[in-house]
Amino acid sequence: MTVGLEHYLTVSALLFGLGLYAVLTRRNAVALLMGVELILNAANLNFVAFARFVDGGVEGHIVAAFVIVLAAAEAAVALAIVLAMFRNFGTVNVDTVNRLKR
Amino acid sequence: MADHLLSWMTFAPVIGAAVIAGLPGRYKDLTKWIAAAATAVPLLLAVQLFLQFDRTTAGMQFTEHYTWIKSFNIEYFLGVDGLSVPMVLLTALLSFLCIIASWRIDKAVKGYFSLFLLLEAGMMGVFCALDFFLFYVFWEVMLLPMYFLIGIWGGPRKEYAAIKFFLYTLAGSVLMLLAMIAFYYNVKDPVTGGHTFNMLHMMDQANHGGILDLANVRFAIWMGLFIGFAIKVPVFPFHTWLPDAHVEAPTAVSVILAGVLLKMGTYGLLRISYPMLPDQAVGFMVPMAILGAINILYGAFCAMAQTDMKKLVAYSSVSHMGYVLLGMSAMNEVGINGAVLQMFNHGTITAMMFLCVGVIYDRAHHRDINGFGGLGLQLPVYTSVFSFALFAAVGLPGLSGFVSEAMVFIGAFPTHRTITIVSALGIVVGAAYVLWMLQRVFLGEKNAKYDSLPEISARELFTLVPIGIIVLVLGVYPMPVLDLMKVSLNHLIKVVAG
C-alpha cells in the first residue's frame, strides 16, 4: 500500500488526539501549551498534505507558514501569562488557579 | 387640542412626569399639584370625549394616523370606539382620583408621582391604540411603573408581589408578542398589499392569509392571546399574582391595578381576540363560560376565607371579573354589553373599596378583619361610604353593579343554561363574604382600641364621592354608558357570532 493522503492524515489525527489528551490532562501550564502546539502541528500537517494531494499549489504551505508564525506569537503571549501566573500564584499548576467560580 | 385629543390624553401625563422628574426633590407639594394637573388634563379631555363622541356609529373616532416606522409598516394609529371610550373615561377618572388619594405619600415623592403618570400614559395608550405594535408597546410600558410602584411603596412582601406581578404579566405578553408577529406576516394591507400591524385590517377576515388559514394555527394563536389576556384579567388559574400584588401595593396603585389594569385583559380579548379570530371565539365559548363560572365562585369562596380586608377585596375582583367573562361568552348583545358595563362598573366599585380599605389602613395600620369591630359607631360617615361600596359589590339593585351583573346573566342564560345557574350562586356567596366582613368590621361591640380613630377626611371623601355618584347614577339609569358602547358592541357581536 502506497503511502498516500490518508497516511498523512492519520498521523495528523494521532497528533491531534495526543494534543487533545495533553490539553485535557496536563496540570503544568507549560506542558498544557505544548499540547496546543501538537494540535497546531496536526492542522499544519493537514494543510501541507492537502496542498500536496488535493490542491497542488502552495497555498497550503503559505497557510502553514502563517500558522507557524502565529503559533510563535501565541506561545509568546501564553508563556508571558504563565510567567505572570507564576509570579502571582507561585505555581504553574493550572489546578490551583480556580478562584473564579460559581 | 381638539384634533389630537387622544394623543393629548395619552401624553399629557408624560409631560407631567417629565416636569416632575426635572423638579428638585424638595418641592413636594408642587410635585403633587403638578401631578394633579397632569391627570386633570386627561380627565377634562375625557369629558370632552364623552360629550363629543358620536354614539350612532360603530366606527373608530378621533382617529390619528401617522406612519411611525416605515420599513415595517408600524403606525402611530390611535382611535376610540364604543368599547374603548368607557375604559378611557374610567382611566382618566381613576388616575386623577388616585393622585388625590396619594396625597399623603411622602417617600420619594418625585419618583412616585412621575411613575404614576407614566402608568396612566400606558393605560391610556392601550385603550386608544389601533396599531397592534403600538398596543403592545403601551401594554408593556405599564409594567415598569407598576413594578416600581408596588416594589418601592408597597407593603411588607412587596418585592415578592412586584416580581410575581411582573413575571406573570410578561409571561402572558410574550405569547401575545408571538401572536402579533404571526398576524403581521399573514395579514395583508388591502391597499398596499404589504404586511401590516393595523388592527382594523387584522379584524377583516378577508385580509387573512398564509398560516392564518389553518385551523390549528388559529387555535394556537387564540390560545396564545387568550393566555396573555387571561393572566391580566386574571382568569383562574392564572390569578395568583393578583392577591399578592393587590395586597402589597399602596392604595392608589391597588385602585389602578384593580380598576383599570384588570380590564385590559378583557379589553384585549374584545378588541383583539374576538374580532380577529371570531371562529375561535365562538368555538371557545363554552370553556370561557366555564372559566367565568369558576372565577365567580372560586373568587367568592376564596374571598370568604380571607382575613385581610384587602385580600378579600382582591379576591372579589377575581369573582367580579368572572362575570365579565361569562357575559363575553354569551355571544349576544345583552351579554357583551353587560360584560363591558361590568368592566366599567367593577372599575368604579372596586376602586371605592380599595380606597376605603386604604382609609382605614392609614389610620389603624392594619387590615385584619378580625381586628376591628363596631367601627360603625366610631366612624359613621366612613361606614356609610364603605357599606355603599360593599353593597354595590354585592350587586344591590340601584347601584351599578347590579345592572351589569343582571345583564350578564340575562345574556348568558340562553347560551349556557347550566353554567349560568351555577354562576348565579355567586350572588349568594358574594353577599356572604361581604356581609360577614361588614359584620366583623363595622358592627358589633366597639373595640376600645379604636376609640380615637379620626373620621374620614374631606380629601378622602373627595376621592370617593365622585365614584359613588357614578355608581349610583349608573345603577339607576345605566344608559349614559350603555349608549356609548352599544352600537360598537352590537356590531362586534354581529361580526363574531353572526
Add this chain to the structure above:
Amino acid sequence: MLQIPDWSDLGGFLPETVMFGAFLLALLGDLVVRRRPVVPFAIVLAGALAALALSFAGLDAPERTILGGLVAVDGMAAFFRILFSLIAVATLLISWASEEIMGRTRENKGEYYALIALMTGGMMVMAEARDLLMLYLSLELVSLSSYVMAGYMRNSLRATEASLKYVIFGAVSSGVMLYGLSLLYGLTGSLTYLGVRDALAAGAGDPLSLLTVCVLLLAGLGYKIAMVPFHFWAPDVYEGAPTPVSAFFSVGPKAAGFALMIRFFYTTMQPAVDRVDWRLLIAVLSVATMTFGNLVAVRQVNVKRLLAYSSIAHAGYLLMGFLMLTAEGLQAILFYLLVYALMNLGAFLFVIALNNSLKSEHLDDYAGLGFRSPWAAAMMIVFLFSLTGLPPTAGFIGKFYLFAAVMHEGWYWLAIVGVLNSVVSLFYYMKIARTMYFTKAPADAPAVPIAPLHYVTMVLLAAPTLLLGLYWGGLKDLADRAVQHFTAL
C-alpha cells in the same frame, strides 16, 4: 486568478488603516511621552472617531474584494466598522475614568489604549475576511490582544487567572478550529470562501465530514461569541478581567465573532445545508445557550458575573436570527448587535462607575442605590429593561425583529423558547433593580460619587437606548442598507 493588492485598495480600507495607524502612533506616543497616558488616549480616540466618520461612506457599496481578494468591503462591513468604532469610543471613555484601568498604581496605560485601537482594527478585519487564512489570522489577532487585555491588571490574581483561562481555552479552541479549517481545505481544495462555496455546491464532502468540519469550526467561532458549550471561559474572564475590558469583550469580540460567522456561513456553508443541517445544529446550540445563560444568571450575586451570563444568553438570541439565512434575520442581528452594544456597555459602565467608589461588585452592596444615586440608577434601569427586551427601549425592538425573523421562517418552537427565555431573564435583571430600589441601604452605606465622564458616557448610552425604542427607523434603515448588497444571500 491572481489578485495583486494595489495601493488604491487602501482607499476602501481606510477605517482599519486609521485604527492600525492609531495603534502604532499610540505606542510611539507612549514611548515618547512617558507617564502621560492622555497622549495615547487622545490618539486612539481621535482614530476611533475618524474611523467612525469614514465608515459611513461604504454603507451602500456593493461587495468589492480588495487586498488580494482576501478581504471584502461592502455595506455589512461598513456597518460593523461603525459598530466597532462606536464600541471603541465608548470603551475609551469608560476606561478613562475607571479606577481599574487608570488607578495610580497601574502601568502600561498607554499600551492599553493602543491595544484597544489594535483590537478595533482587528475586529473590523474579522468582519471582512473572506478567506480561510484571513479568518484565522484576524481571529488570532483579536484573541491575542484579548488575552493581554484580560491580564492587564497583572498584579491582580483575578485578572491573571482570567487571562490564563482565556489563553488556554482560546488557544485550544482556535487550534481545533484550525484543524477544522484544514479539513475544509482538504474537502474543497480552496481557501477562499467563494472557492469553498463552489466546491461545496459541486457536491464536495459527505455528511459526516461536513458535520465534523462544522462542529470543529464552531468550536473556534463559538468560543468567540461565548456559545454553549464553548462559553465556559466567559464568566470567569468577565469577572476576573478589569471591568472596562469585560464590557469591551462582551460586545466587541462577540459582535466580531458574529460578523465572521455570518460572512463565513452565509457565503460558504449555505450549499452544504442539504448534507449537514447546521441550521438545526445551531438552533439547538442557540436554545442551549440562551437557556443556560439565563438559568445560571438567575443564581448570581456578583453583578459582573451576572452580566457575563446574561451576555451568554444574548448570544443565544442572536444565534436565532443567525440561522434564519434571510435578509430579515441578518437585519435583525445587525440591529440587535448595535442595540446590545449600547445597553450592555451601559450596564457594565454602571458597574464600573460604582466600582470606583464602592469597591464592590456584589449585589448586596447595591442596596438602596436607587436613592443614593438616583440618576445613575435610573439609567441602569433603562439598560436592564432594554436587556430584558421591554418596550419602550431599543432592546425590545431588537428582540422584536429577531423574533419576527424567526417566526417568518416558521421556526415557531424556537421563537417560543426564545420568548420564554426573555421571561426568565426578567427575573435576574429585576433582581438588580430590586436591590437598588426595594432594599434599604445600610445606614453606614458610603456615598457613591460617580465620575463626571462616566455620567456623560452613561447618558450617551442611555439616551439612544431609550430613544431608539421610541423611534428606530433610522437604525433599521441602516441595518437594511447594510445587508442590501450582501451577495451571499
Add this chain to the structure above:
Amino acid sequence: MSGDLVFYGFALLTVLSGFFVVASRNVVHAAFSLLFTLFGVAGLYAQLGADFLAVTQTVVYIGGILVLVIFAVMMTRIPRSDAPRRGLDRAVPAAILSLLAFALIYMVIVGTRWPERATGAPEATVAEIGTGLMTTFVFPFEYASLVLLAAMVGAAILIRERAPADVADDAAGDGEVRS
C-alpha cells in the same frame, strides 16, 4: 519504496515522541520530546515536498518556540510540576474523549472521498511561496507582523519588570474587589 520507509520512520518518530510529550511527567523531558515531534513533522513536510516549510519548521519552531518553552520552563523553575499522579480519574476520561475525537476524525479520513487532483509534488516551493507572499498574500503577511507586534507588546505588558516607584504602592493588594 524507500520513500514509504522514510515516511513511516518520520511518522513513527512524530507519534512516539508526541506520546512522550503527553506522557512524560517531567516537563523538560516533554519539551525535548516535543522537539523530536516537531522534527518529525518537518520530515513529513519534506516528504510532502514542502521544503520551505520543513526548513521553517526546523528553524522557527525548533529554534524559536522550543527555546521559548524551555526558557519558560527554566524561568518557572519547576521542572517537575506534575506532582505524583493521584490516579486515573482524569486520564481515563480524557483518554476516552481523545480517542473518540481521534476515532471521529479517522472515520472522516477514511470515509471521505478526498478530491485528489494533484499528481505530484511541486518542484521548488520557495519561489512560489515567495511570490505568493508578495502578491496575493501580502496583506496577511503585513497583518501577521501586526500580530507579532501585538504579541510583543502584550508580553511586555504582562511580564515587564515594574518600575521600583510602583512597587511600594502595590503592597496593599491590587484591584481586588468584593465579588
Add this chain to the structure above:
Amino acid sequence: MSEHAILLTALAILLLPLLSYAVLFFFGKKLPRQGDWLGTGLLGAAWLLAVRIFARFWAAGDPGLRVEGGVRWLDLGRFTADAGILVDGMTAIMLVVVTTVSLLVHLFSIGYMHGDRRYERFFAFLGFFTFSMLGIVLSNSLLFLYVFWELVGLASYLLIGFFFHKPSAAAANKKAFLTNRVGDFGFFLGILIFFTAYGTFNYFELFAAAHLDPLSGGLLTLAGVGLFMGCVGKSAQAPLHIWLPDAMEGPTPVSALIHAATMVAAGVYMVARLLPLFDPDALLVVAYVGAITAFLGATIAVVKTDIKKSLAYSTISQLGYMVMAMGVGVASAGMFHLWTHAFFKALLFLGSGSVIHAVHTQEMPLMGGLRRKMPITFWTFLIATLAISGVPFLSGFYSKDAILAGALAFGMTKTHYVPFLLALAAAGLTAFYMFRMVFLTFLGKPRDEERHHHAHESPWTMTVPLVALAVLAVVSSGWRGPTDGWFSRFVAPYDMARIVEEAPGAPHAAETHAVPAAAHDAHDEHALPQEPHGGPAHAEPATEGTTHEAPAHGEAAHGEAAHGDAHDAHVRHQAHITAMVLSILVAGLGILVSWLTYVRGRISAPAVLARLPRVHHVLQNMYFFDEFYAATVYRFTLWFSWLNGAFDRLVIDGIVNGMGYLTRVLSWFAGLADRYVVDGLVNGVGAAIQGAGEGFRRVQTGRVQSYLAYACFSVLLLVFVFRAL
C-alpha cells in the same frame, strides 16, 4: 281621576318616602327634632294619595282595571327593558296597607325611639323601606320587582341591624340578608327562564305570552318553583324562615312594619301577582310549603316565652296561611288575609312594643298583670288577639275562614287533605298561643314587681296608632269574605282573555274598560288560569319552552276545565260551611285550653311539657333548623371557602411558585453544571469505567481543563447525535 293622574299619584306615593329618606339621611341631624315630623309628614301625604287611589278603584269596582305606564330603561337595540308603574286593584290594596302601617309605625316610633342617638337615621331608613316596598307594589315588570325586592332586603338589613352594636343584631341582619339571597337566587333564575322564553319582563305581556304559548312542563314548573323561592325567602317560609325570629333584634316598630305587616307579605303579593306563571305542580309545592310553615310556626310559637319571638313565629305561621292560599287556588283569600293580617299583626307588634317600652323586657314570664297599668295597650292587644284567633266578626275570621275553606275544597278536589289538616291544627294552636300571650302579659299577678312598678301607659304618639290599628282590625274585613265583600272590587282572579286581548299585539288604547259585570261571577274562582288544568297537562319533556306545539291538547284542557266548573262550585260551597264550623270550633278550643292553663291553672303547662320531653325539646329548639344549617350549610360553606383559599394558596400558587422553584432548581443544576458537572462528568465517566461509586469521592478540580473536557464531550455528543439523526 284620569289614568295619567293615577300614574302621577302613584309615582308621587313612591317618591315621597324616598325624599324623606334622602333629606333625613343627609340633613336629618340639622333639622329641628331631627326631622321626625318631616318623615311622618311625607308619609302622611303619601297615605292620603294612597287613599285617593283606593277610592278611585273602589269607585271603579273593577278588579280587572289596570293602569300602566313606563319609560324605556335599557335599550340595546334588540334587548330592551322598561321601568314602569302598574296600578290596579291589588296595587291599591297594597298601597293602603303599606302606607297605613308605615304611617302609624312612623308615629309610634316618635315615642318609641325617642332619645336614640341615631334617631334621624331610623326615620330615614323607615322612609327608605317604605319607598322600596312601594316599589315592589308598583312595579310592572319582573326586573323591577326584583330590584325593589332586593332593596327591601337592604332596608330590612339596615333596620334589623339598627342596634348594630349588639352582636346579636349584627348577626341577625346578616342572616336575614343571606337567607333572602338564597331565595333570590331561585327568584332570579325564574325571572331568567321567563325572560329567555318570552323576551319581556312585563307582567301582563308575560301572562299573555305564557297563556298563548306555555313553556313545556318541567321548565315551567322549575321557573315557578324558582319564583316561589323568592317568596320562601322573603315571606319566611320553611325552610328559609329561620331569619325572621332573629330579625326581632330590630326595634319593635321595625318588626311591626317590615317583619309583620308589609315586607314579609311581599312574597305573598308576588305569588298572587304572578299567579298565571305558576303551573299546577308548582302550586302544589306552594300549597304544601305554606301549610307546613303555618303549622311549624304555630307549634313553635306555643313554647316561646319571648313575646316578640313568639309573635315572629306567629307571623311565620300566618304567612304560611297566605302562601297556602295561593297554592290551593284561593289567591284572593290569601291577599285578603294579607290585608287583615297587616293590621292586626302590626297592632300586636306595636302593642308588644308598648309593653316592652314599659317593662324593658321581652320575656313574658317577667310580665303579668299589666292590664291595669296599660289599659289601652291591653284592649287593643286583645282585639288583635281575637282577630288573629279567628273569632267571628273580627277581620281575621273572614280571611282565615276563606283560606281554610279553599284548602278544604282543594283537598276534596285534589285529594290533598294534608294542607287543610295542618292549617286547621295551626288555627287551633294560634288561638291557644295568642291567648297564652295575653294571659301571661296582661292578666294574673305581676311576676316581677320591680318592672311592674315602673310600667306605665305609653304616650299618645304610641297609643294613637294602637287604637287606629285596633279599629282597622275590627272593620277592615267589612264583615264579608274576600269574594263576596268589598274586597272583590279590588282583587279577583285574572281574566286571561282580557289580558291576552290587551297584550302588546292588541291596541293599548282602552284603559278604562267598562267590564260587564256578568263576566265576573263573584264566587267563581275558576278563572285562575292554571287551576283547571289537570295533572298531566304539561307532560312534554322540557325542551326550549318556546317550541310548545300542542294546540289540540290545550283546547282539550280548556274544555275539561269548563266541564269541571259546576262541580267545583258545589264543592266549594260545601267546603266553606264545613271549614267555617271547624275553624270556629278549633279556635274556641284553643282559647279554652289556654284559659284553663294560664288563667285557671287547671292544666299545668310544665307538667304537660314534662310528659312530652322530646316534643318540647324539638319545639324549644325550633325543630333544629338553625342547628341543621349550622352543621351543614354554614359549615360546608366555611369549609369550602377555607378549602378554596387553601387550594389557592397552596396548590394554584404552589404550582406557579413551583414552576418558579423549578426554574431555580434548574438554574441551580445549571450552576452545578457550571461548577461540578463538568468535573462530575469527567469523573462520572471515569467512575463508570472504574466501577460505580468511585468517581465522585475523589473530586479533582482542574477548572480550565474541565471546561475543555466538557466542551469536547459536548462536541462529540453533538456530532454523534446529529450523525444518528
